[in-house]
Structures are given as structure tokens and as C-alpha cells.
């Protein structure tokens with residue numbers, strides 16, 4: 001389906017605050033040569049007595065018509081390489097060389113890289129964060145949610161079908177929403193290593209209801225609303241980025257208290273009871289803000305959306321490549337932060353672990 005163009009146009013449109021739906025088809029699939037090529041190909045090859053596709057293509061659910069679109073997309077791209085034609089996208093994607101029926105091998109490899117990093121994150125949480133740290137279960141769920149997302153991203157880039165596309169999009173939304181929830185509970189101290197606010201589960205339940213109703217709503221429409229879906233994810237992502245930037249800022253400036261009616265929302269110290277403006281800043285004070293800026297830069301690759309190099313390496317796969325080291329750095333930060341907060345609250349001793357600079361949880 002038309003993921004690539006839709007995503008890129010959605011991002012661009014979002015920048016202009018115009019969340020209209022992006023174009024549905026691409027120039028390539030409307031091109032007369034492509035249309036002629038696919039009709040001839042289907043007449044010739046999509047008949048009962050014609051030998052079936054190779055088993056590995058059928059295993060990945062390639063139909064004869066899909067295969068014709070693949071062959072014809074490459075044929076028109078050959079013309080572009082020869083300078084007789086412009087580069088076109090087909091149903092929202094450039095022509096990529098498939099390997100054993102895998103549609104976008106680079107995005108598959110990089111998605112697996114992200115999956116591995118989040119799996120390491122999961123192992124590191126169990127290894128370095130104490131079980132009695134109240135943030136421990138939230139970090140475990142954060143790892144599982146992201147492992148699930150990268151699993152479906154891998155499947156989706158192997159084979160772009162309506163179902164795999166939905167699973168990828170819905171999982172990505174779950175990750176963005178959960179990471180925002182984590183930022184909210186961490187920054188406002190709804191859950192700390194030592195205590196939990198009575199609002200904590202209410203806020204989490206509100207997130208759950210929001211995400212589920214989003215899924216029900218977008219599934220109820222005849223056409224999947226790409227622009228709206230990506231727009232919602234962007235808003236959630238921007239809010240969580242802003243919260244982490246405020247977290248960094250709170251080491252430098254006093255952030256005023258906000259009053260709603262008779263409820264007072266105080267900006268907590270990042271590591272209470274230390275007043276961040278009076279004591280030395282910890283080394284990770286700037287880390288989340290740096291990661292936010294790097295993530296936004298990497299995401300701007302999506303807007304470039306250039307024709308893939310060697311019909312293999314495109315902007316979207318580079319975005320997945322960039323999130324591998326970013327994910328690793330997020331995990332190091334989240335683990336160190338959860339441990340430092342536990343120490344600040346007077347919880348267990350956490351000697352420095354030699355190699356990684358991570359704090360090891362031992363009694």
C-alpha cells in the first residue's frame with residue numbers, strides 16, 4: 001500500500017498544520033507504460049495453465065498480479081535509469097529489489113536491529129534495575145511494547161499487505177503513546193522508585209482508553225486515514241519530547257507551579273530532595289533533550305523521501321537505521337535515571353558497574 005508517500009506527505013502536511021489526507025495513488029501506478037505493462041503481463045501470466053510463481057514468493061503471499069506490478073515497476077525504473085523517464089513511486093513506494101520475496105530487505109535488517117536493541121534493553125532492565133524500584137515494571141512494559149512494534153515493522157517491510165500495514169501502524173502508535181505515558185509518570189512523579197500517586201493508574205487507564213478508541217475509530221472508516229493517524233502520533237511524540245526538554249530545563253531554571261482550580265501541579269525536582277539549581281548537575285541532565293533533537297533530525301529524513309540508492313537504501317530505511325543507536329542511548333538513560341532516582345530517594349546502594357557506566361543493582 002501507499003505507505004511511503006503517505007507518511008512523507010503526512011509529515012510535510014503536519015509541518016504546515018494542514019492535516020488533510022495525503023494523495024492516495026502515486027504517479028508510477030497511473031503511468032500509461034506501467035498500466036500497459038501490467039495488463040499485458042497479467043494477460044500472459046495470470047492464467048490457470050501458466051506455471052505458478054516460485055514457492056518462496058507464494059510463501060510470502062505474492063500473487064501473480066503483485067508480481068506483475070513488481071516487474072513493471074522495475075521496468076519503468078530502468079527507463080528512468082536510462083534517462084528516458086522520471087523516477088516514480090508505485091502505490092506509494094519506490095521500486096525496491098526484493099530478496100527471496102522480501103520487499104524491503106534494508107528496512108527489515110534495520111527493524112531487526114531495533115528489535116535487538118530493545119531486547120537488550122529488556123535484559124538490562126532485569127539485570128540493572130532493582131525489583132523493588134517502582135519504575136521497574138514500567139520499563140519492562142516499555143521494552144515489550146517496543147519489541148512488539150519492531151517485530152511488526154519487520155513483518156511489514158518483508159511484505160506490505162493491508163493486514164501487516166495495520167499491525168505496523170497500530171503497534172507504532174502503541175509505542176508512541178506508551179513512551180508518552182512513561183514521560184508523564186516519570187516527569188510528574190506519578191510513579192517513583194519508592195511511591196505511586198493515586199492518579200498513576202487513572203492516567204494510564206486514560207491513555208489506554210484513548211489509544212483503543214483511536215484504533216476503533218480509524219478501523220471504522222472505509223479508507224484508512226493515514227494523515228490523521230500519523231498526525232495523532234506526531235502530537236503525542238511532540239508532547240513527550242516537550243516533557244523531556246522541560247525535564248532537562250528544570251536543572252537550569254525554576255519551573256513555575258501550575259494551578260488548576262484548587263489542584264496544584266508542582267514541578268518536582270528531577271532527583272529529589274536535591275535542588276537541581278543548587279547542586280551539581282548529573283551527567284545525564286541533558287541526555288533526553290539531546291536524544292529528542294537527534295530523533296527529530298533523523299525523522300526529517302522521512303520528509304526527504306529520495307529515490308532509493310541501488311533500489312535498496314531509501315530515506316525510510318535510514319530512519320530505522322538511525323533509531324538503533326538512539327534506542328540504545330534511550331535505554332542507557334532510562335536505566336540510569338531510574339537507578340539515580342532510587343538512590344536519591346534513599347533506596348538500595350547502587351555501586352557503579354565497571355564497564356558500562358550503568359549502575360548495577362545489588363544489595
Ligand SMILES: *[C@@H]1O[C@H](CO)[C@@H](O)[C@H](O)[C@H]1NC(C)=O
Nearest residue numbers: 117120121124328331332356
Ligand atoms: C545493556 O548493557 C550493556 C552493559 O552491560 C551496555 O553496553 C548496553 O549499551 C546496554 N544496552 C541497552 C540497550 O541498554
